[in-house]
Amino acid sequence: MKYISTRGGIDPIDFSDSVMMGLATDGGLILPENIPTVSEDTLKHWARLPYQDLALEVMKLFASDISEELLEDLIKRSYSTFDHAEVTPVVEFGDLYILELFHGPTYAFKDVALQFLGNLFSHLLSQKGSFMNILGATSGDTGSAAIYGVKGKDNIDIFILHPHGRVSPIQALQMTTVEDENVFNLAIEGNFDDCQTVVKTIFNDLDFKNTYRLGAVNSINWARVLAQVVYYIYAALKLREAGTEDPIHFSVPTGNFGDIFAGFVAREITGDLIGRLILATNENNILTRFVLEGRYQKGKVVPTLSPSMDIQVASNFERYLYYLFGRDGKIVKLTMDEFSRTGIITIDKEQLCLVRKTFSSASINQDETVDTIRRFYKRYSYVIDPHTAVGVAAAQRLRAELPPGPIVCLATAHPAKFPGAVRKAIGREPQRPYGLQGLEGKKQRYKVLPPNVDEVKKYIKSVGLKDL
Ligand SMILES: Cc1ncc(COP(=O)(O)O)c(C=O)c1O
Numbered sequence: 001m002k003y004i005s006t007r008g009g010i011d012p013i014d015f016s017d018s019v020m021m022g023l024a025t026d027g028g029l030i031l032p033e034n035i036p037t038v039s040e041d042t043l044k045h046w047a048r049l050p051y052q053d054l055a056l057e058v059m060k061l062f063a064s065d066i067s068e069e070l071l072e073d074l075i076k077r078s079y080s081t082f083d084h085a086e087v088t089p090v091v092e093f094g095d096l097y098i099l100e101l102f103h104g105p106t107y108a109f110k111d112v113a114l115q116f117l118g119n120l121f122s123h124l125l126s127q128k129g130s131f132m133n134i135l136g137a138t139s140g141d142t143g144s145a146a147i148y149g150v151k152g153k154d155n156i157d158i159f160i161l162h163p164h165g166r167v168s169p170i171q172a173l174q175m176t177t178v179e180d181e182n183v184f185n186l187a188i189e190g191n192f193d194d195c196q197t198v199v200k201t202i203f204n205d206l207d208f209k210n211t212y213r214l215g216a217v218n219s220i221n222w223a224r225v226l227a228q229v230v231y232y233i234y235a236a237l238k239l240r241e242a243g244t245e246d247p248i249h250f251s252v253p254t255g256n257f258g259d260i261f262a263g264f265v266a267r268e269i270t271g272d273l274i275g276r277l278i279l280a281t282n283e284n285n286i287l288t289r290f291v292l293e294g295r296y297q298k299g300k301v302v303p304t305l306s307p308s309m310d311i312q313v314a315s316n317f318e319r320y321l322y323y324l325f326g327r328d329g330k331i332v333k334l335t336m337d338e339f340s341r342t343g344i345i346t347i348d349k350e351q352l353c354l355v356r357k358t359f360s361s362a363s364i365n366q367d368e369t370v371d372t373i374r375r376f377y378k379r380y381s382y383v384i385d386p387h388t389a390v391g392v393a394a395a396q397r398l399r400a401e402l403p404p405g406p407i408v409c410l411a412t413a414h415p416a417k418f419p420g421a422v423r424k425a426i427g428r429e430p431q432r433p434y435g436l437q438g439l440e441g442k443k444q445r446y447k448v449l450p451p452n453v454d455e456v457k458k459y460i461k462s463v464g465l466k467d468l
C-alpha cells in the first residue's frame with residue numbers, strides 16, 4: 001500500500017514514511033492510494049477474532065512495509081496497557097449501545113491510537129538510529145494520550161500545545177504533572193484552533209521540520225486514523241455476531257473529524273456492515289452546518305462543557321473532501337487555498353446528497369448535554385461524560401430519521417475527566433479511577449506562551465536538538 005497527499009503534491013510513499021512525515025510536505029493530509037474492501041467471508045472470520053487479532057488483520061492491509069510479526073508485537077504491547085480484556089467493549093443500554101473507548105492509560109479514546117503510535121515511532125526511530133521531536137496540539141485528550149505514549153522514550157522529545165485554561169483541570173494535570181524529562185507542555189494563550197494553526201504552520205516550514213526532526217501525533221498522522229478504524233469494525237461485528245442483520249449506525253462526538261473519518265474508512269472497508277455515521281457536535285457546530293446546509297463556514301470558538309470538541313477548523317475534514325471531490329487533489333488544493341482566504345467552503349446539491357448518504361448530524365447545546373447525562377444516569381445508573389452525552393443526545397434526536405438498525409454511541413472519555421459537568425447533571429462527581437487519583441498534589445511543569453509561531457519555534461530550538 002502506498003500513500004499520497006489530499007493535495008496531490010507528493011510522490012507515493014510507504015506506510016512507515018507516511019508515519020514519519022505526519023503532515024504531507026505539500027501541506028495536505030496523507031491518505032492511502034486506495035481503501036481496500038473485504039468480502040463477507042472475511043468479515044465472518046474477523047467477527048470471531050479478539051480485538052488485537054482483528055487490529056492485526058485490519059492494519060496489515062495498510063501497513064504493507066511492516067512485517068506481520070512486528071505489527072503483531074506492536075499491537076500486543078500497545079493494548080497490554082488497557083484495563084479491559086476486550087480493549088473497547090460494547091455495552092447495551094436499552095435501544096442504544098455504548099462503545100467504551102476509555103480503558104487506556106489516560107481514559108480517553110485517543111489511547112487506542114497513541115499507545116500504538118508511540119511504540120511504532122520508537123521502533124522506526126531505533127531502526128534508523130534517529131531522534132524525533134514530536135509537536136502536537138490538544139484540546140485536552142490527545143495531549144495526555146500522546147505524552148503517555150512516548151514519555152521516558154529516549155529517542156523522542158514531545159512538545160504539546162494546549163489552550164491555557166480551556167481544558168478541564170484534570171486534563172491539564174494529566175499533562176503537566178508528568179515528570180519525564182522528554183515532556184514539554186506549552187500552555188498557549190488562545191483556543192485550540194490557535195494551537196493547531198501554530199502546529200500546522202510549523203510543520204509547513206519544511207526547513208524547520210527537517211532540522212528539528214518533527215513528528216506528528218495529531219490525527220494528521222494517518223497511523224492515528226488507522227488504529228481508530230479497528231474499533232468501528234470490532235463493534236459492528238460484535239452486533240452482527242449477536243444476530244443484527246441491519247447496518248449498524250454509529251454516533252460520534254466530533255471536533256477535529258479524526259474519529260468519524262476513521263468510521264468513514266471502516267464503512268468503506270466493510271461494505272454494508274456500517275450504516276449512517278451520526279456527526280454529533282456541541283455548540284461549535286461548523287460540521288453540523290455543513291451536513292445540513294452544504295456550507296462549511298468558520299465561526300468563533302465557544303467554550304463548552306465538552307471542551308475537547310471546542311474546535312472550529314476540523315483538521316481531517318480535508319481527508320473527507322478528497323473523496324467527496326472525486327479524489328481530485330487539484331480541486332482539494334484549490335478549495336483549501338480558497339478556504340484560507342475566505343473561511344468558507346460551499347458544495348453543490350449533488351455533493352450534499354452524497355454527504356447525507358453517509359452522515360446525519362445534530363448539534364447539542366450544553367443544557368441538552370447535562371440533561372442527557374442526568375437522564376442516562378437515572379435510567380441506567382451509568383455515568384457518561386459530556387462528550388459521550390453529545391453523541392447519545394444526537395442519536396436520540398436523529399433515530400427516527402435513520403434507516404432501521406442499531407445505534408452504537410462512542411464513549412470517547414471517562415466521565416471522571418469532566419467532574420464539573422457530571423456534578424451539574426447528577427449532583428456528585430464520578431468515582432475517579434486509580435490513574436486519575438492524586439494528580440492535584442503533584443508538581444506541575446508547563447510554559448505559558450502566546451499563540452505565536454516564532455515564540456514556539458524559539459522554545460523548541462532552546463531545548464530540542466539532541467546530539468545522538
Ligand atoms: C473526549 C473527546 N470526544 C470527542 C472528541 C472529538 O474527536 P475528533 O477530534 O476526532 O473529532 C475529542 C477530541 O478529539 C475528545 O477528546
Ligand SMILES: N[C@@H](CCOP(=O)(O)O)C(=O)O
Pocket residue numbers: 137138139140141142143217218219220255256258259308309315
Ligand atoms: N480533541 C482533540 C483535538 C486534537 O485532535 P486530534 O485527533 O487531531 O489529535 C484533543 O483532545 O486534543
